[in-house]
Amino acid sequence: SQTIHQWPATLVQPVGSPLSLECTVEGTSNPNLYWYRQAAGRGLQLLFYSVGIGQISSEVPQNLSASRPQDRQFILSSKKLLLSDSGFYLCAWSRVAGYEQYFGPGTRLTVT
Amino acid sequence: QKEVEQNSGPLSVPEGAIASLNCTYSDRGSQSFFWYRQYSGKSPELIMFIYSNGDKEDGRFTAQLNKASQYVSLLIRDSQPSDSATYLCAVPGGSNYKLTFGKGTLLTVNP
Numbered sequence: 001s002q003t004i005h006q007w008p009a010t011l012v013q014p015v016g017s018p019l020s021l022e023c024t025v026e027g028t029s030n031p032n033l034y035w036y037r038q039a040a041g042r043g044l045q046l047l048f049y050s051v052g053i054g055q056i057s058s059e060v061p062q063n064l065s066a067s068r069p070q071d072r073q074f075i076l077s078s079k080k081l082l083l084s085d086s087g088f089y090l091c092a093w094s095r096v097a098g099y100e101q102y103f104g105p106g107t108r109l110t111v112t
Numbered sequence: 113q114k115e116v117e118q119n120s121g122p123l124s125v126p127e128g129a130i131a132s133l134n135c136t137y138s139d140r141g142s143q144s145f146f147w148y149r150q151y152s153g154k155s156p157e158l159i160m161f162i163y164s165n166g167d168k169e170d171g172r173f174t175a176q177l178n179k180a181s182q183y184v185s186l187l188i189r190d191s192q193p194s195d196s197a198t199y200l201c202a203v204p205g206g207s208n209y210k211l212t213f214g215k216g217t218l219l220t221v222n223p
Contacts, residue, residue: 032209042215043200043213043214043215044200049210090155090156097209098209099204099209099211100158100161102158103156103157104155105155106154106155
C-alpha cells in the first residue's frame with residue numbers, strides 16, 4: 001500500500017527566515033506530486049505540481065519554490081518567509097494517469 | 113477558469129438524518145468528480161469518486177451525478193456525530209491531473 005509522509009507536523013518561524021518542508025511517498029513509482037496551501041477558513045490553493053524528477057510547475061507566483069530531487073520526494077522552500085505564508089501546507093500524490101489525489105498529514109506553519 | 117461551487121454552510125442535521133451536500137461545476141466537459149472529507153485540523157481524505165451519470169453507493173454514502181445540470185451531490189444516510197467535518201468537492205482542473213476544489217461545506221451532526 002502507498003503511504004505519504006510530511007514533516008515537520010508544526011512549525012513556528014519568524015518573518016524573514018528560510019523554510020524547508022519535505023514530503024515523501026512510499027509504495028508507488030513516478031507519482032504526480034502536489035503542494036497545496038490552506039489558509040485559515042479558506043479553500044485549497046494549489047502551489048506547485050510535478051510529473052517527474054526535476055519537473056516543477058508553479059501555479060501561483062510568490063516567494064515559495066519547490067524541488068523534486070528524487071522520484072518520491074517533494075520539497076517546498078522559501079528563502080524569506082512572509083506573514084502571509086502562514087497556513088496549512090499539504091502534499092498530495094496521484095498515480096501517473098489518475099486524478100484521485102491522496103493527501104499527507106500536512107504541516108501547520110505559523111509565521112510570527 | 114474551471115470553477116466549483118459549494119454552499120459553505122454550516123449544514124446542521126440531527127443524528128440519524130440524511131445529510132445532503134451539493135456541488136456545482138462550470139466545465140461541461142468534466143468527466144470525474146471527487147468528494148473529500150476534512151476533519152478540523154486534519155488533511156483531506158478521499159471518500160468517494162464518480163465518473164458516470166446516476167448514483168454510486170458506498171456504505172452510508174451515495175454520490176449522485178447529473179451532468180446535464182452540472183451538479184454532483186453527496187448523501188450521507190444515518191448521519192453520525194463522527195461525520196461532522198468539512199466536505200470538499202473536486203473536479204479535474206486541466207492538464208497534468210490537477211484538481212479544482214470547492215471551498216467546502218461544513219457539516220455538523222447533532223447527537
